[in-house]
Amino acid sequence: MLKIDNLHVSYGGIRALQGVSLEVPDGKIVTLIGANGAGKSTTLRTISGLVKADSGSITYDGQELLGMPINKILEKGIALVPEGRRVFTNLSVLENLRIGAYLRNDKAQIEKDLQWVYELFPRLKERSWQMAGTLSGGEQQMLAVARALMSKPRVIMMDEPSLGLAPLVVKGIFDIIRQINDQGVTVLLIEQNANMALKIADFAYVLETGRITLTGTGRELLVNEDVKKAYLGS
């Protein structure tokens, strides 16, 4: 289980997280929803080790992650699909996938996993020799997810994977999230598209200006009046 306890993070003087606590049980889909600037990305970036925390704790299977270097956190099995996809546009699709497995040495298994992500994303297989910069937005998002999967994560964190994509593509992404989860990968998902996120989530947290204000199962939050008003646009 990934557990965050009373996490405080600030950028210079700006306090981005002010005592966030949340739990991501193994094998579940947990979603974190909230408005722009609420601190969702900061939460994921702190778990990954990209951002240093002021105080609090982040543990995975009881082991403290705060202060651990980024590569060690990835080695523990926690991967991040960053906001805005951030594929390496100057690398081919295949190279992007290989670089996702950068820390691994199990060559034979890497080749198997490559076939696995190609099955999940047949489009990427067709385009494996193309430069990632030539892919469409939706394909780049798929590549970003596939790249993270190549590290063989136990927990995959996704920062707004549906941002800026056409509704049909978004649906595809959510289908994939469910498939990945069915294969035993824990998912921590950030979304502004709260409606779809809550529908697939086992648990959900609402983040407002650096604080968790609401928590429950996905279904509970889906019917919650405050959530409906603030995030579901009804």
Added chain:
Amino acid sequence: MDVLKTTLPYIISGISVGGQYALIAIGYTMVYGILRLINFAHGDVFMVAGLMMVYLSASLPLYLAIPLMILITVLLGFTIERVAYKPLRTAPRMSVMISAIGVSYLLQNLALYITGGLNKNYPQIPWISDRISLFGMETSRVTVITPFLTIVLVFALVMLINHTKIGMAMRAVSRDFETSQLMGIQINRVISATFIIGTFLAAVGSILFFTNYPGVVPTSGAMPGLKAFVAAVFGGIGSIPGAVIGAFIIGIAESVIKGLDTILIVNGVISEQIGLATFSDAFTFVLLIIILVFKPTGLFGEKSTDKV
């Protein structure tokens, strides 16, 4: 026919000079590609490689002096990055640039202190320093070796960058530090590897370059460094093929301008020396201005060099 015959020796010697510039230019372009930093100290590291060779060869046989010189130069390049650039990783780019200028002057002043500003004779390296006659031009064998060695090294480098794991990591880091870290890449190692490669090539280049010159002085790195830098900009800074092609063009143009008086006299265009050779250095900088004005991204440069 006469034009070709009289120009050819200068072109050949220009190809050689171009090869030497190329080996320095790669260091500029690779460091720029990964850190967006113009490493002003690079030319001075090249000069230190020359001096190191002078001192090492005084007490050691060449087969030890050469590898040791290369090793120490590479360590110097590595150390400069760790001490002067790495602590400024998150600082504004201007700070790193100023730090690089500081290192440049530090190296020159150290060299001045050690040599007393006197010219230090570069050792004669058997075989490569031997005089040979080429198309009626008296030259040393290094002139012929340089372009081939340059091509071999560049080929090896391109293979490394395109077909190895560390090469892939270099390309990734040059695009996006943060996402590279998310892949588990330790960017400081990749940056160090870049400096090691760049300095290694400059150290090899120093042997080829100084063999053709009487000696080394503390400012010996300035001109070839600047030429190589212009070559890198001309080719499109950040691009390795660009830097190599830029270096060959500049080397050839420079050499032909140096011999332009002779070429023109032999071909009956002018009757006496008019001193066109004076403009051989100026040419490089005129070229720099022209590129910056008309095609700032150079021959092979990317449209936008800004990082995500």
